Amino acid sequence: MDKKETQFTSTELQTLAELIFPNWQKLPSLEELDKRYPKRELPFGAIVNRVAPSPTGMMHIGGLYVALVNRRLAKQTQGVFFLRIEDTDQERAVVGAYETIVNSLADYGLSPDEGPMHNSDGEIVEEGNYGPYVQTSRKEIYHACAFDMLKRGAIYPCFMTKEELDKQREEQQKLEVRTGVYKEWALGRYLSFQEIESKIKAGIPYVLRLRALGEIDKTISWEDEIRGTLTVPENIVDTVLIKSDGIPTYHFAHLVDDHFMRTTHIIRADEWISSVPLHLQLFSAMGWEPPFYTHVSAIQKMAETGKRKLSKRHDPEASVSYYWENGFPRQAVIEYLLNLANSEFEDWRRVNPTSDYTEFRISLGKMGQAGPLADLIKLESISRDILSRMPIEALYKVSYAWAFTYDKELAEEMAKDPLYSQRALDIERDSEKGAKRLSTLKDLRPQLAPFFDHFLPPANELPFPDNVKAEDRKAILELVKERFKDSDPPEQFFENLKLISAELGFAGAVKDFKKNPQMYKGHVGDVASIVRVAMFGSTRSPDLGQVLKVLGNQTVVNRCNRAISVN
RNA sequence: AGGGUGUUAGGCAAGUGGUUAAGCCGCCAGUCUUUCAAGCUGGUAAUCGCGGGUUCAAAUCCCGUACACCCUACCA
Incomplete structure (x- = not known):
């Protein structure tokens, strides 16, 4: 040739x-274009950047990651972060993918300064002087x-x-x-x-x-x-x-x-x-x-029997939607991603537990070069922290929003009396111990649902332990029914329980029981278990005294009666 | 095949020539305790992919090699 x-x-x-x-x-002409899109007047050092996804299906978690990094950098420098839709490949275009991109960014608080976004009516519109922001329109x-x-x-x-x-x-x-x-x-x-x-x-x-x-x-x-x-x-x-x-x-x-x-x-x-x-x-x-x-480096792998690429087809966690579906609050995902970007974020978070994450300054130079594996367990831990830190109103709001889509039954009950749900969710949260009972919103089922009669197991299926005889069980519940008052401080409940224990031949203190087990039918812990199962339908619950207080006199009596009715 | 990027404990990850290689998550144990969590205390685990070299000294610099991933499309 x-x-x-x-x-x-x-x-x-x-x-x-x-x-x-x-x-x-x-x-x-090029000159005309140059005039139409003049150099931006921004402070020195301001970064103008963007995220430019293709509307080819679901929003990838890696896309959210890149968007987060870009947006933070632009914000930190008083710059501009915009969204551009790269739809030049019509063959791969998927109907609805455009909306998915805009909605996902909005859901995660990453809406752009320019480009397609929601207006005050929730419609998708293009904002900005450098558009159009959809490539097929350019x-x-x-x-x-x-x-x-x-x-x-x-x-x-x-x-x-x-x-x-x-x-x-x-x-x-x-x-x-x-x-x-x-x-x-x-x-x-x-x-x-x-x-x-x-x-x-x-x-x-x-x-x-x-x-x-x-x-x-x-x-x-x-x-x-x-x-x-x-x-x-x-x-x-x-x-x-x-x-x-x-x-x-x-x-x-x-x-x-x-x-x-x-x-x-x-x-x-x-x-x-x-x-x-x-x-x-x-x-x-x-x-x-x-x-x-x-x-x-894109987040693209996961661990199982080995390492492999995070595949759109086989790994549901590749999709942004997976996280909310599985009860992870948006903020948890953001903070997890932020930690992937700059691992010192978690140190900062420990020092500034109540600050907004945007106060943390992200740095490109500190980003890792290796492709990280998606670590759902770590995410869960972050989610637990965030859920426990949230003000109760916010926790209720996010819980209801999640349940509204993924646990309709529960959401219906919650909506009947939001304050009741808030009090239930709030148990132990302000204590010294700082209970973290929700890892994800999926834990709403075991933690919140038992406060509603609707979700209790049938009376004859209550999981009572068999180390307490039925007659003792009934006697315990009769006394609780008689003596419980929701106006008492929650600590009072346990004091009462000790007295009940003593009256019925149970040790009021576990130590006493351990010293002389033959002298008692059991101890106050066993008595509490009976009450717990009768009240919560489960052998595990948050602080019992507080649970009963939230349930209120009438419900306590009802649930006692219900449990007493079975043999 | 050619080009490129990467490789620190089970996972995420600090660390860019110099004391016993941070921290978080996980896991295990103890503790607290009316259950389960949470909390607290302690512990576990990495010969820094492997092999050479430079140096008094290397996870950190150089060379080689293995593996993973990316690109080599009228896909982005």
Whole structure:
């Protein structure tokens, strides 16, 4: 292949460009675009960044992670964080995915400053002066840039078919040379003006490729704030910039959008590292100043029998929706992610238990370079802390919101008397011990539901321990029924229980029982168990005295009677 | 195959030449105790992927190697 690349005159280039973009006169000029999207006036050091997901299905937890890091960084520097929808691949587009992205970000408190977001009526609208923020609506901007590059010969039309490309790749593999469209393998570079003109006029489909200027034996470097200086070979591949349907590829959209949206920092998943040479080359081809690139390791693995990639198809925890479904409060997920980003966050949190997480300053340089495994157990621990720290009103609110979707039965009961539920949820929370009874909202069932008669097991299925005889059990409950008053302080309950124990031949103190077990029927703990099961339907409960106080006189009497009725 | 990124206890992770390699989660034990949690106290566990080298001294620097993942699409 000793052919020579075709050299075009500027007139030929102009003619071709106009042929390719027949509407060229309607396209904005680069100068116009520059005016339409002026440099942002922001404080020195302000970071403008974005998250740019594709609407291809569920929202990935990694996407939320990247969004969190970007947003924090922008906020910390009085910059701008925007959302752009990368929908250039219509084949993979999924109906509803766009809404999922906007809603997920909103749910997690990560709504952008610009881009698609909810208005006060809850409708999705686009805000911001640098839009549109959905790529398929930006066609004329891409075309304007492509037109400019065409005129300069920086890109060229390529008519190679899928079959030709496949065949060429096979040949390259056989020859053990690098695969791809580059140098002499880039057939489009050798087409004459006439050939191109007639093919276009004949309606043969084509793409627009970059005329790559890189050399394979040269390298290019940039400073990645997480990884330091990265040095990689220059790009030599004539990458497709505009697809045959006129829509740009990711790379071209990135160039155009992040330039005119005035993005200063690209903070994205590390799968993009290998594309940086191309991207730098693109900016250079336009004579534009490139943004800073830094790459975060995606959360993508999980432990089981080994390590493997966190798969969209097989690992439900890859989806953002999984966490709320499984009762993790949003804030727990955010703080877990934040801790993954900067592990010193948890030290900060310990010192500042009540501060908003946004007061913590995140730092790119302190982010890990390795891809972390999703650690649900750690998440659960964080969730437990957060749930225990929440003011009771907030806890009720999040509990009800969760139950409303995932435990309708319970939500119905809760709604009947919110204050009652709050008092039930609040048991032991303000004590010295700082009880943490809820790890996730799924624990609402064992912790809250027993306060409602509706959820108690049938009387004959109450799990009474068999070390206390039925007659003693009934006697205990009769006395509780008689003596319990919800106006007494909760500590009083246990004092009463000791007296009841003594009256019925049980030891009032466990120690006494242990000393002389033969002298007693059992001890106050056994007596408490009977009451617990009768009142809570379970052998485990929060502080009994407080439980009874919340239940109230009438319910205590009812539940005693109910339990007494069985043999 | 070529290019790239990574590899510190069960998991997350500090640490960038110099005392016994932080901390959190988990796990185990003790303690508290009317149950279960929580709390408190203590414990467990890493020859820093492996092999060389540089150095008085290396998890930290250099070389090699293994493994994992990413890219090499008209997907992002």
